[in-house]
Amino acid sequence: xxxxxxxxxxxxxxxxxxxxxxxxxxxxxxxxxxxxxxxxxxxxxxxxxxxxxxxxxxxxxxxxxxxxxxxxxxxxxxxxxxxxxxxxxxxxxxxxxxxxxxxxxxxxxxxxxxxxxxxxxxxxxxxxxxxxxxxxxxxxxxxxxxxxxxxxxxxxxxxxxxxxxxxxxxxxxxxxxxxxxxxxxxxxxxxxxxxxxxxxxxxxxxxxxxxxxxxxxxxxxxxxxxxxxxxxxxxxxxxxxxxxxxxxxxxxxxxxxxxxxxxxxxxxxxxxxxxxxxxxxxxxxxxxxxxxxxxxxxxxxxxxxxxxxxxxxxxxxxxx
Numbered sequence: 001x002x003x004x005x006x007x008x009x010x011x012x013x014x015x016x017x018x019x020x021x022x023x024x025x026x027x028x029x030x031x032x033x034x035x036x037x038x039x040x041x042x043x044x045x046x047x048x049x050x051x052x053x054x055x056x057x058x059x060x061x062x063x064x065x066x067x068x069x070x071x072x073x074x075x076x077x078x079x080x081x082x083x084x085x086x087x088x089x090x091x092x093x094x095x096x097x098x099x100x101x102x103x104x105x106x107x108x109x110x111x112x113x114x115x116x117x118x119x120x121x122x123x124x125x126x127x128x129x130x131x132x133x134x135x136x137x138x139x140x141x142x143x144x145x146x147x148x149x150x151x152x153x154x155x156x157x158x159x160x161x162x163x164x165x166x167x168x169x170x171x172x173x174x175x176x177x178x179x180x181x182x183x184x185x186x187x188x189x190x191x192x193x194x195x196x197x198x199x200x201x202x203x204x205x206x207x208x209x210x211x212x213x214x215x216x217x218x219x220x221x222x223x224x225x226x227x228x229x230x231x232x233x234x235x236x237x238x239x240x241x242x243x244x245x246x247x248x249x250x251x252x253x254x255x256x257x258x259x260x261x262x263x264x265x266x267x268x269x270x271x272x273x274x275x276x277x278x279x280x281x282x283x284x285x286x287x288x289x290x291x292x293x294x295x296x297x298x299x300x301x302x303x304x305x306x307x308x309x310x311x312x313x314x315x316x317x318x319x320x
Contacts, residue, residue: 002081003080003081003083003084004080004081006066006070006080007073007079007081010067010071011070011071023075023076025071026068026069026071027072029064029067029072030068030069030072033064033065033068037062040054041054041058093255094234094237094253109177110177110178114190114192114193115192117188118191118192119188120188121188122282123281123283123284124143124280125143125278125279126141126143126279126281127141127143127276127279127293128141128271128276128279129276130164130275130276137163138151138152138153139151139152139163139164139166139276148185148186149166149184152164164271164272165214166181167268168216168261168264168265168268169181169182169213170182170279170288171260171264171267171288172209172260172264173283174263174283174287174288175259175263175286175287175288176252176256177283177286178252179209180201180202180205181209189201199247208243211243212243216236219232219233220265225265225268226261226265227265227269237254237258241254263288264288266290267279267288270290271290274292276293277291278293
């Protein structure tokens, strides 16, 4: 028997609740059943083996709850079988259940079919350098010795390390295969397809990505910059889903986003500790890796004045 068959039989006229128009009765039945279920567990905690009918009572209460759920769903015109299937899909997308290499997102699909110059490179590395100008800490990012993107500061009253936030965009590119910001930085926008260039690689998509970066950063500041954290708040991931609605990256699951965010913050914390470094992006392997700076002679610095670690102080204060 599946849920659809159960719902059909559970809602036959001879078994229905007397007040056929009210949805309050089955709803209150669910609540009442949950209370009875918790009561049985309370007895089990109190009596232990003395409550030998515990599993039988639990099965009975679960059956009653299921019946009320079927009636409630039926009154709203909902299919309990479809609800169960959608819930499993939601769990797979959130937690990566039953995901395999074959069924997980093939990140290269976002720009496959485009010329090499319009694809985010499958593997590349950038060098991130921190320097002081007019007593303000700034960051520059270099690819093959050439600066990409603009100099970044924290744009805040207190140093909090957001000037290194290009790392987050790199992690989205690495794990999700998506980043309008990185496409702009590396000059690999898909201009051969005007609509994709406008919608997927244009200003609105870039704004969405920057909003996600800031949204997650504010969350991370309140959670030890995600050090020692293994699970993200579901509400945070839902907000990301809303921000990316209508974009190609919307097909990425909350599980994919969680992986990208944790990977980015792992590298970001190392960049903070070392005031810069080398970030390696490998889209084929969905990875982003940190390693220390190259020799100083190879670095492209605007200033040789050493920084006095204002961000490192803030980071250590937050992370204890």
